[in-house]
Every structure is written in structure tokens, then in C-alpha cells.
Amino acid sequence: MYVNTKDILEKASKEFYAVPAFNINNLEFLIAILEGAVEKNAPVIIETSEGAIKYAGNGDPIRGAKFFVNLVKGYADTLNIPVALHLDHGKNLEYIAAAIKAGYSSVMIDASHEPFEENLKITKEVVKWAHAAGVSVEAELGQLAGIEDNVSAEENVLVDPQQAKIFVEETGVDFLAPAIGTSHGAFKFKGEAKLDFERLEKVKKLTNIPLVLHGASSVPAKYVELAEKYGADLGGAKGVPAEEIKKCVKLGINKVNTDTDLRIAFLAGLRKNLTENVKEFDPRKYFKEGMQFVKDVVMDRLEFLGASGKA
Numbered sequence: 001m002y003v004n005t006k007d008i009l010e011k012a013s014k015e016f017y018a019v020p021a022f023n024i025n026n027l028e029f030l031i032a033i034l035e036g037a038v039e040k041n042a043p044v045i046i047e048t049s050e051g052a053i054k055y056a057g058n059g060d061p062i063r064g065a066k067f068f069v070n071l072v073k074g075y076a077d078t079l080n081i082p083v084a085l086h087l088d089h090g091k092n093l094e095y096i097a098a099a100i101k102a103g104y105s106s107v108m109i110d111a112s113h114e115p116f117e118e119n120l121k122i123t124k125e126v127v128k129w130a131h132a133a134g135v136s137v138e139a140e141l142g143q144l145a146g147i148e149d150n151v152s153a154e155e156n157v158l159v160d161p162q163q164a165k166i167f168v169e170e171t172g173v174d175f176l177a178p179a180i181g182t183s184h185g186a187f188k189f190k191g192e193a194k195l196d197f198e199r200l201e202k203v204k205k206l207t208n209i210p211l212v213l214h215g216a217s218s219v220p221a222k223y224v225e226l227a228e229k230y231g232a233d234l235g236g237a238k239g240v241p242a243e244e245i246k247k248c249v250k251l252g253i254n255k256v257n258t259d260t261d262l263r264i265a266f267l268a269g270l271r272k273n274l275t276e277n278v279k280e281f282d283p284r285k286y287f288k289e290g291m292q293f294v295k296d297v298v299m300d301r302l303e304f305l306g307a308s309g310k311a
């Protein structure tokens with residue numbers, strides 16, 4: 001069933017588990033994710049970046065947003081697990097408005113690159129709009145490094161826990177993404193993964209709302225190696241070890257954004273299948289292996305985040 005993101009995350013926050021938010025750009029990833037969540041009897045959040053909406057709407061945000069709401073709601077309403085649709089990294093008010101109007105469960109207003117007061121002001125506006133339409137809101141404090149889609153920043157700016165308390169009280173935001181050292185994309189961390197757990201613990205205590213971990217892909221070596229075996233060049237790819245993410249969940253992270261892991265898994269399956277079936281030209285056949293790998297990553301993540309069986 002199609003639900004509000006807040007309902008999924010409030011439950012997770014109370015019971016200290018996390019729900020993955022998986023990015024999609026097409027039908028194949030959606031099917032793989034939802035079938036994996038059904039198999040694990042788990043809640044799941046589907047999210048689209050503004051770039052995904054632009055892609056699906058061929059440049060028109062209203063068409064793209066409606067496309068994804070109808071696709072996700074249509075599929076979710078035939079399932080017995082809770083499914084939410086979230087706008088990831090909303091920066092452009094035209095896209096945020098299109099998502100709210102189309103019927104997204106929630107939207108992120110990412111004004112984290114603005115000074116604190118500006119971020120607070122913009123977020124307050126979006127919360128008013130979204131709540132009037134029954135849509136929940138995510139915001140970000142601090143900045144992640146890393147480039148992906150139209151989301152980029154030079155270096156990490158870690159969240160200030162005192163600011164987080166004020167921010168949540170003043171804006172009424174439903175869930176918050178505190179920057180604690182992760183970054184987007186397949187090439188995270190210069191050296192070892194370094195997440196600021198003390199900072200995270202303080203933010204949870206001071207805000208007491210569901211928290212979001214961005215840049216949470218683990219970049220599993222087995223799919224990197226398989227993709228490279230069939231011609232990809234992902235040299236130096238590195239992610240957040242699952243154990244580190246599990247520590248974050250224990251400290252109050254409840255939504256775990258995952259995009260890169262699905263991209264690499266699909267790439268590995270697609271390259272493998274195309275190489276091994278040179279006569280195949282039916283996409284329903286040559287996409288299958290990539291979809292299976294995406295489903296495997298989804299089920300593994302639902303398991304280690306503690307979302308399995310929580311539908």
C-alpha cells in the first residue's frame with residue numbers, strides 16, 4: 001500500500017531500525033526493489049532525484065512527477081507492504097511543487113549549501129506548503145562532499161547539533177539529514193571511512209525525530225569486480241562498510257539513502273548478460289540479470305538495517 005514516509009519513519013525511529021530509500025530512474029529498478037521488499041516483508045522508500053524526474057518527464061517536471069506517482073502508487077497499491085515515494089535532494093521549487101501536486105509521499109528541501117538562517121527560512125516555507133497537502137518533509141544540515149546527478153559540494157561540512165535542535169523546532173521538518181562524514185557517489189572517503197558517531201548521537205538526543213543518512217552506499221566489491229570483468233572501469237570505488245551503517249542505525253538513523261549500490265549491481269548484471277547472450281535483443285531478457293542483482297542488494301540491505309519483517 002502507498003503510504004506517507006513519516007508513518008514509515010516514526011515507527012522505525014521508535015523501534016531503532018532503519019528503512020532504505022532506494023533511488024530509481026526507470027521501471028526495472030522499481031520492480032527489482034519492490035519485489036525484494038515483498039520477499040523480505042519490509043517497508044521501503046522509493047526516491048527520485050530531480051534529475052530522475054527530468055529524465056522520466058523528458059524535461060517537464062510535472063510530467064515526470066506524475067509519471068513516477070502513477071507508476072509507484074499503481075504498483076504499491078497491489079502489495080501488502082508499506083511503500084512511500086520521496087523527492088530526493090529537492091532544490092528547485094518548481095520540482096518540489098510538481099512533486100507535492102502530483103502526490104509524492106514526501107519531499108526533501110535541500111538548502112544545506114545556504115547559510116543556516118537561509119536554509120531555515122526556505123525549509124519553513126516548504127514545510128508549510130507540503131504539510132497543507134499532507135506531504136512530509138526532509139531537510140539537510142551540514143554538507144556532504146561528492147558529486148552525483150546535480151548534487152555536489154566541495155568538502156564535508158559536519159552538522160552542528162545545537163543548530164539542529166533550533167532548526168527542527170523552528171521549521172517543523174519531519175525528518176532531518178545531518179551531515180556526519182559520508183559523501184555521495186562511488187568514490188567515498190580519501191582514506192578510511194570516518195563517520196562522526198558522537199555528533200550523530202547528540203543530534204538524535206537534541207532533535208528526537210527520524211534521521212536520514214545520505215551517501216550510504218557500501219559499493220560491494222563483488223559487483224564492482226563483476227562489472228569490471230565485463231568491461232567497466234570503476235577503479236578506486238569505495239563505500240561505507242555495512243558495519244558502520246549499522247552503528248548509525250543504533251544511534252538513531254532511520255532512513256538510509258542508497259543509489260550507487262543499485263547502479264553498480266545493475267551495471268554488472270547488464271554487462272554480464274549482454275556479453276554472454278550476443279544474440280539476445282529483447283530487453284525483458286537482457287535486463288533480467290541486472291534486476292536480479294539489484295533485488296539481491298535490496299534484500300541484503302533490508303536485512304542488515306533491521307527492516308525485514310517490519311511491514
Ligand SMILES: O=C(COP(=O)(O)O)N(O)CCCCO
Nearest residue numbers: 149185214215216217257259260
Ligand atoms: O544519498 C544518496 C545516496 O548516495 P550513494 O548511493 O551515492 O551513497 N542519495 O541522496 C541518492 C543520490 C543522490 C543524487 O543522485
Ligand code: NA
Nearest residue numbers: 088089108138
Ligand atoms: Na532525501
Ligand SMILES: [Zn+2]
Nearest residue numbers: 184214215257
Ligand atoms: Zn543524498
